[in-house]
Structures are given as C-alpha cells and as structure tokens.
Amino acid sequence: MPVEETETEVILTLPNDPNTKVTILKYGATIISWENKGDEKLWLSKAAKLDGSKPVRGGVPLVFPCFGKCNDESNPAYKLPQHGFARNSTWEFLGQTTESPVTIQFGLGPEQVDQDLYKLWNDGLYDFTLILSITLGEDHLKTNIEVENTGDKDFKFNWLFHTYFKIPDITDIIVNNFTDAKCYDQLIGETYEEKAPMISFTEEFDRIYKGIDTQKTFQMIELGKVLMNVQRENLPDSVVWNPWIKKSEGLADFEPKDGYMNMLCIEPGHVAEFKNLKSGEKWSGAQILSTGGEIKVQTNIY
Numbered sequence: 308m309p310v311e312e313t314e315t316e317v318i319l320t321l322p323n324d325p326n327t328k329v330t331i332l333k334y335g336a337t338i339i340s341w342e343n344k345g346d347e348k349l350w351l352s353k354a355a356k357l358d359g360s361k362p363v364r365g366g367v368p369l370v371f372p373c374f375g376k377c378n379d380e381s382n383p384a385y386k387l388p389q390h391g392f393a394r395n396s397t398w399e400f401l402g403q404t405t406e407s408p409v410t411i412q413f414g415l416g417p418e419q420v421d422q423d424l425y426k427l428w429n430d431g432l433y434d435f436t437l438i439l440s441i442t443l444g445e446d447h448l449k450t451n452i453e454v455e456n457t458g459d460k461d462f463k464f465n466w467l468f469h470t471y472f473k474i475p476d477i478t479d480i481i482v483n484n485f486t487d488a489k490c491y492d493q494l495i496g497e498t499y500e501e502k503a504p505m506i507s508f509t510e511e512f513d514r515i516y517k518g519i520d521t522q523k524t525f526q527m528i529e530l531g532k533v534l535m536n537v538q539r540e541n542l543p544d545s546v547v548w549n550p551w552i553k554k555s556e557g558l559a560d561f562e563p564k565d566g567y568m569n570m571l572c573i574e575p576g577h578v579a580e581f582k583n584l585k586s587g588e589k590w591s592g593a594q595i596l597s598t599g600g601e602i603k604v605q606t607n608i609y
C-alpha cells in the first residue's frame with residue numbers, strides 16, 4: 308500500500324522500496340519525516356509538539372500568508388502571528404493523484420483555519436484555496452504549493468517551505484551557489500551582497516537571500532560530499548537559518564539543546580516581497596529536494 312492514512316497522519320511509501328517514505332502530519336500538512344533508503348533526511352526536534360497544540364519544530368512547516376512577523380501596519384497580515392496560520396491549521400487530505408511518480412495532495416481553505424486566527428487577516432474577508440502536492444521519488448521529494456484567490460478581493464501573501472535538514476555536524480557543512488545574492492541579515496538588520504564562495508556556520512545564522520535565479524541549485528555539502536540539492540520553481544528567495552546555542556536554548560520545543568549541531572534550515576520561498584494575487588488568479592511554487600550527485604558551482608547565472 309503506497310498510501311496509509313491514520314486520523315492524524317498520512318504515510319506515503321515508494322511502491323518498490325519500503326525504506327523510502329514520507330510522513331505528513333495533517334496538522335500544518337507538515338512533513339515530519341523523509342526517509343530515503345532508510346536514511347532520515349529531515350531534522351525533527353525531540354520536543355516537537357505533534358498534537359496540534361503548536362507548530363512543529365522540525366520537518367517542513369509551511370509558512371503562509373506572512374513570513375516572520377509583519378511589522379507594516381498597513382499590511383492586512385499585520386495582526387497575524389509569526390509565519391501566519393498555515394502551519395497551525397489542520398489540512399484536509401485529498402488523496403493520491405498520480406501513481407508514477409506517486410503524488411498525494413492536501414488542501415487548506417478558510418474553513419479549516421482556526422476562525423479567531425483567520426479573522427486576524429483582513430477580518431476574514433479573503434477567500435483562498437491552497438493545494439499542497441507531495442511527490443516522492445527514489446532520490447527526491449517534491450513539494451508544490453498552489454495558491455488560488457477564490458474570493459472577490461485581491462490579496463498579497465508570502466509563501467515559504469521552512470525545511471529543516473538533518474545533518475551529521477553543522478561545522479562540517481558548507482552550502483554553495485548563494486554567492487553574489489542580495490541578502491538581508493536578520494541578526495544585524497543589514498542588506499548586503501553575499502561574497503562568500505560557500506556559506507559555512509560557526510554561530511547563529513539567519514539570512515534572507517533574495518531574488519536568486521531559480522536555475523541555481525543550492526547544495527548542502529559535507530566534507531566534499533553532496534548531502535542534498537535544493538531546487539526551486541518560481542520561488543526566488545531562500546532563508547538560511549541555524550539558531551545556534553543561545554537562540555535554541557530559548558526555544559522550549561527545541562531538543563536536544565545541542566540539536567543545532569545536527570540541523571540546518573534552507574527555506575525556499577517568496578518572502579522578500581509580498582506576492583499580489585488578484586481575484587480568480589492562481590500562483591504556484593515548488594521545492595525539489597534530491598540526494599547525492601556532483602558538486603556544481605553556478606557562479607555564471609544571476
């Protein structure tokens with residue numbers, strides 16, 4: 308059986324490999340595990356709440372309709388909590404849509420969102436449908452989001468796949484192909500161009516890389532070996548985050564406390580600017596995660 312559904316979760320297994328599977332919590336449509344040939348690729352905090360009491364710390368939480376806390380009073384997302392409401396709403400499982408490659412879908416509309424939370428977004432006057440498609444391959448996992456404005460009012464939104472990767476040791480990791488990208492460093496509040504040929508990690512890291520050509524693949528490399536390729540469709544930005552020691556100490560659901568050594572978030576999204584979606588319009592974006600392959604330095608694409 309490639310697709311198993313329980314009350315709270317859906318498990319999708321590759322038909323010809325029982326050790327390649329993805330587990331999705333209906334709460335937040337959060338992918339909480341991706342095992343590739345028996346090897347877990349996503350980091351999930353040991354203290355993550357999986358009971359719907361708060362967004363999941365780990366896996367792939369979904370960020371919509373605002374990234375972070377919106378500080379612009381004139382923006383209808385101003386009153387929403389950090390990262391919006393998609394990650395703390397229970398999505399509807401829509402079933403399997405294709406067999407090869409195997410794809411399943413989840414849907415979210417205003418009726419599934421906690422009504423008090425939903426009303427914080429322009430008094431609940433926006434109507435939308437989100438369809439998340441998850442495709443599992445032998446060596447890849449694709450998550451595609453389609454946002455449709457089903458109401459009569461235009462709205463603007465951010466989207467982000469807040470992907471937590473599991474890694475052996477953060478100090479051995481470099482990430483390539485961010486060179487020359489514009490970046491907003493959230494820790495110092497400054498915008499500059501990334502000049503490092505490879506990003507490496509020795510302290511807290513929280514940067515929004517903006518407007519990067521989607522032909523560029525980010526590669527997470529450990530001591531010369533490609534652990535993960537992150538490709539994007541229609542998602543120009545990417546946040547890179549590691550809370551390091553102090554920040555993770557302050558996160559009650561972050562365990563073990565030295566877990567920052569074993570995780571790195573590379574988060575493809577549309578967050579530097581809000582995307583405007585007119586009444587009746589659709590927009591979609593995707594991340595494609597794949598394991599292995601050669602190191603490819605793409606400095607010639609802007």
Ligand SMILES: O=P(O)(O)OC[C@H]1O[C@@H](O)[C@H](O)[C@@H](O)[C@@H]1O
Pocket residue numbers: 389390469493513514546548574
């Ligand atoms: O604690 P949260 O709401 O899940 O957010 C985690 C992090 O998410 C990242 O995307 C942000 O860049 C960080 O600033 C933030 O701390």
